[in-house]
Amino acid sequence: MEAIRAVTAPLESGPAPSSALIRAHGLSKTYATGSGQVPALAGIDFEIYDGEFVSVVGQSGCGKSTLLKLLAGLLPFTAGSVELNGKPLRGPTREAAVVFQSPVLLPWRTVLDNVMLPIEFRKLPKAMYRQSAVNLLAMVGLSEFVQRYPFELSGGMLQRVAIARALVQDPRLLLMDEPFGALDAMTRDQMNLELLRIWSHSRKTVIFITHSIAEAVFLSDRVIAMTPRPGTIADIITIELPRPRDLSVINTDRFGRYAARLRSLLDAGGGLL
Ligand SMILES: Nc1ncnc2c1ncn2[C@@H]1O[C@H](COP(=O)(O)OP(=O)(O)OP(=O)(O)O)[C@@H](O)[C@H]1O
Ligand SMILES: [Mg+2]
Structure with missing residues (x-):
């Protein structure tokens, strides 16, 4: 430590x-399910700053x-509004990028190719983002694992790959x-x-x-x-x-x-x- x-x-x-990056106002969500309406969130207001x-x-x-x-x-x-960076979401x-509880990496892709997924998904120029993907993997301490596969990594390392992947689209x-x-x-x-x-x-x-x-x-x-x-x-x-x-x-x-x-x-x- x-x-x-x-x-x-x-x-x-x-x-x-x-400045406020996010403004949520009166944000509410009710799920409609087979067995009725499930109110999950009601009237959420907050601002989160840059x-x-x-x-x-x-x-x-x-x-x-x-x-x-x-x-x-x-x-x-269901109701309310969210602004991200001054624009309605x-x-x-x-x-905005998300990291979930489980890192959901593709097992047949290398660590680097997993980090590049959002770039491919959004059809952004791969050559331009490849170096930043490598740099992000270095930032999360995985320089030596760029060409490895997910099964070769521990749980904490997999979650670090997921963080690098979330950051790659800046x-x-x-x-x-x-x-x-x-x-x-x-x-x-x-x-x-x-x-x-x-x-x-x-x-x-x-x-x-x-x-x-x-x-x-x-x-x-x-x-x-x-x-x-x-x-x-x-x-x-x-x-x-x-x-x-x-x-x-x-x-x-x-x-x-x-x-x-x-x-x-x-x-x-x-x-x-
Ligand atoms: N797709 C869905 N359809 C119907 N109800 C849902 C759906 N997703 C979540 N819910 C309901 O909405 C409520 C909030 O769920 P949510 O997953 O946001 O809670 P959470 O705070 O993240 O819980 P946890 O701490 O267990 O992860 C729960 O009552 C859940 O049953
Ligand atoms: Mg949850």
């Missing part, structure tokens, strides 16, 4: 939030993944849905440190969904706490812990107070986390 800390510390700096790292916590089923899919333009919303866009916004949820605790800690390093390098705006209050506090500038279904915003907590952060911050009183505040918000909503 010391080695990672040493690498992380000088590179990470605080965000410089400026360069911010924002986490979303809430109990299972409160609509976190739904929110992420709406922001990615992958799912139509109407569908998937190059400006999105403004990185949407992450419990990306480290399937990893063991130690790998997860390391991936969180790695993510802060990548974030400070890439200067992307990140929206990060997690079940873990500690993970949310450790990573974020602000944490959005949601109520149980239909999900609404219980509160948005600003985390004023200095950056760069290392894992020792978890043992501080301030960290404990933020975590306790979030836990009481989620408990008040009847959530069990």
Whole structure:
């Protein structure tokens, strides 16, 4: 961990939030199913600023993944509006990329060719993006694995490939849905440190969904706490812990107070986390 800390510390700096990159207003989603209407999200309002790292916590089923899919333009919303970079969001866009819980790589493609997928999908000039794909793989610490296949990589490495793939089209916004949820605790800690390093390098705006209050506090500038279904915003907590952060911050009183505040918000909503 010391080695990672040493690498992380000088590179990470605080965000410089400026203008709102995302504006959600009255955002609601009701799923129509065979057995009736399922209200998943109701009246969500927030602004997220350029360069911010924002986490979303809430109990299972409160609509976190739904929110992420709406922001990615992958799912139509029922009511309200979302603006991304000043323009109404109407569908998937190059400006927003998603990292899911499972990295979904194609097993017959090399690591590099997996990272190049969005470029091929969007019919962008491959030759132009190949070097940036190689550079991104270096940034996530996988220079030696560019020509390997997914089965040769560990879970944490596969998730790093997925992060490189999300960044290859140079999105403004990185949407992450419990990306480290399937990893063991130690790998997860390391991936969180790695993510802060990548974030400070890439200067992307990140929206990060997690079940873990500690993970949310450790990573974020602000944490959005949601109520149980239909999900609404219980509160948005600003985390004023200095950056760069290392894992020792978890043992501080301030960290404990933020975590306790979030836990009481989620408990008040009847959530069990
Ligand atoms: N495609 C769908 N059709 C119908 N209902 C859905 C669909 N997707 C999600 N839901 C419902 O919407 C609600 C919110 O689901 P969502 O997956 O957004 O929750 P979540 O907060 O991400 O949960 P988890 O923490 O378990 O991942 C749940 O009640 C779920 O059953
Ligand atoms: Mg989910």
